[in-house]
Amino acid sequence: GNKNINAKLVLLGDVGAGKSSLVLRFVKGQFVEFQESTIGAAFFSQTLAVNDATVKFEIWDTAGQERYHSLAPMYYRGAAAAIIVYDISNQASFERAKKWVQELQAQGSFYMFACINVYMAVLDSLLHVAFLRPVADITVKLLLFSLNCNPNMVMALAGNKADLLDARKVTAEASSSFYAIEAQVYAQEYGLFFIETSAKTATNVNDIFYEIAKRLPLV
Numbered sequence: 001g002n003k004n005i006n007a008k009l010v011l012l013g014d015v016g017a018g019k020s021s022l023v024l025r026f027v028k029g030q031f032v033e034f035q036e037s038t039i040g041a042a043f044f045s046q047t048l049a050v051n052d053a054t055v056k057f058e059i060w061d062t063a064g065q066e067r068y069h070s071l072a073p074m075y076y077r078g079a080a081a082a083i084i085v086y087d088i089s090n091q092a093s094f095e096r097a098k099k100w101v102q103e104l105q106a107q108g109s110f111y112m113f114a115c116i117n118v119y120m121a122v123l124d125s126l127l128h129v130a131f132l133r134p135v136a137d138i139t140v141k142l143l144l145f146s147l148n149c150n151p152n153m154v155m156a157l158a159g160n161k162a163d164l165l166d167a168r169k170v171t172a173e174a175s176s177s178f179y180a181i182e183a184q185v186y187a188q189e190y191g192l193f194f195i196e197t198s199a200k201t202a203t204n205v206n207d208i209f210y211e212i213a214k215r216l217p218l219v
């Protein structure tokens, strides 16, 4: 049968990396040369058919400005997927992207640890109640699910503005420079899916969402 899946997705990255532009391209097929800097965050949704499932992305486009940093956990907490965006013509934005990966992964392992502790404690207490014993495991799993205990976030690294070939500072695999290997190797090491995109020319924009959809559990 056809499955419908809702997936919360968050975009994180430096100011001007192109988060809003990627979303605008994916959701509306548009690009604007002078995209305004996001204030707080913006919400969008878009559906995508993958295999025999329909994935409805609930997208949080966050603001890259440092003063909004403290809001970020509200948007990435419980998210099924994250796209961390940097600008290939801006080395500092790549460094900022790595910081986001660190923050998400630290949060992920902390969260997983907390979830496992809750699981063990609740399971243990349920096992003392005779009639709950047969359903204890599934009961705890349902409880954890309702608490949004999902540490298995799908993470993608997007090297955006791939159309700016002359301004390139962070190079991809095909190139022979130092940074080529850097982005690819970094992504591999940290278990991210890596792709270069251009919101301007639309290169790989649908692809990144499609690849994320394919990596979601239950698809």
Ligand code: GTP
Residues within 6 Å of the ligand: 013, 014, 015, 016, 017, 018, 019, 020, 021, 022, 032, 033, 034, 035, 036, 037, 038, 039, 062, 063, 064, 065, 160, 161, 162, 163, 164, 197, 198, 199, 200, 201
């Ligand atoms: P904040 O909301 O401030 O965090 O920035 P953002 O990451 O949302 O960046 P935004 O989408 O606003 O893009 C910043 C600027 O880069 C805009 O002027 C865009 O037109 C431009 N831009 C975005 N993506 C691309 C791209 O793929 N290629 C080129 N050449 N320019 C782009």
Ligand code: MG
Residues within 6 Å of the ligand: 019, 020, 021, 036, 037, 038, 061, 062, 063, 064
């Ligand atoms: Mg923005």
